[in-house]
Amino acid sequence: MTRIAGSVQAQVWNGPLGTHWATHHARYDALVSGLDDALFEGAAIAAGDRVLDVGCGAGATTRTAGRLAAHGHAVGVDISAPLLDRARAVTVAEDVTNVAYQRGDAQSHRFPAAGYDVVISRGGVMFFADHAAAFRNLARALRPGGRLAFVCPQPAGPHLEESRALSLFARLLDAPDAHTAAAQTAMASLSDPARIREVLEGWDEVSVTPVGTETVWGRDAADAVGFILSRTPGRAVDAVTRTTLEDTLRPYETDRGVRLRAAVWLVTAKRSPSLQA
Template structure:
């Protein structure tokens, strides 16, 4: 779930952020798993399709695309070397010989013209330095009539579960917000439907549709486990045991048999190359 971006963002995905996502790939995949049906329903991948997964991260969606396009070809591209190392280690070449990965900046990478029937991304397209340039480059790789299906973060309502709970955790941990700095700004760069339509239309895509989807995001097995995961996302951040207990108390109302579930919202975006 990372992609191209400014030097600072690229450095993060090849440094501590990328290393954390690679180490905790199963946690991040579990957190986002309930959104996969909406993404793949929108992508409508057929068994012979050629698929590009932009910002593929550790490859969960790339491998899923490979199972949908069982007689096609699937390529995952990402700017993060640690995440691609993880993706390759998790991909069984015997089961999915038609799935491969490319290390590169999708804003600049020379995709073969018209090589793909479908482009997908589960939260990997917000980090580009110039979104119109990036999607124009991606569009060159899509055949006429090919389609795009993306997942982008949706701004949470002030009283929404995830926004409210994570805001309280950040305050208790002494942070201004759950995600800091340039990465936070990049995460929000495609959070407004008008901006999404402007970017994709400017890049040459047509029939742009933006639909809201809400699902539970799983943050951990139980409240203490979710707190441990939350704190691990900020290297060097330590809090007293009492604060950990206060943070766990915030999350206990969201515990369930499936873990700590916080309602979260995304945009599912579709478009077509004319």
């Protein structure tokens, strides 16, 4: 068993934000699927591998991992009940048969010792209360020499289109609710490469590589603004502000949606054989 109920992030991801992610899972997946090539290249999943996907959300990357693992399998772990419900439903609908999900806090969940060959995460490892403890727990879940690959955001800054647009949004809108603020703060918790290396102390071959990407926010500016505003139900936005928000995104409209340049770290490492499981 694992402790879930008490943590702030458990409340966040089992509350309205988690429900929003579950309801709009395809949209969130499209938002960040530009990270998948880097993530799966770093993970180098081979047929027969046993893969653990940390903070799997609605399971898009878990299912990709399952397909790559072929006669192996993939397990997604997440603290969010609504997202796991969605993950299971989509997995059945897509008829992916070598994928399963577990609800748990990956920081303390009792995974089978050395039970996995690869641990992956697309933006699901920034939310731990104690990152060093969490990565020690994930190391125990990996076999000696097993691989870790995750992506997490680089520091926000005016050089990135996504940061510029979202900071303008933040200036024009009321302060976010407590759950959204807690999620936003946690999102940035591993943006400093020195911090990443600190929490991966004891791992072998730690590599932190910058990866440029584009996040896709909607079909057009109006659609993207509608989606962003829907994350805070009941927020009143006057017509002038809405138009200003749409104008902010209009320069980024393309025939493949509203695309904003962003940047992440691809982090890879190996479990040291000297670590005791």
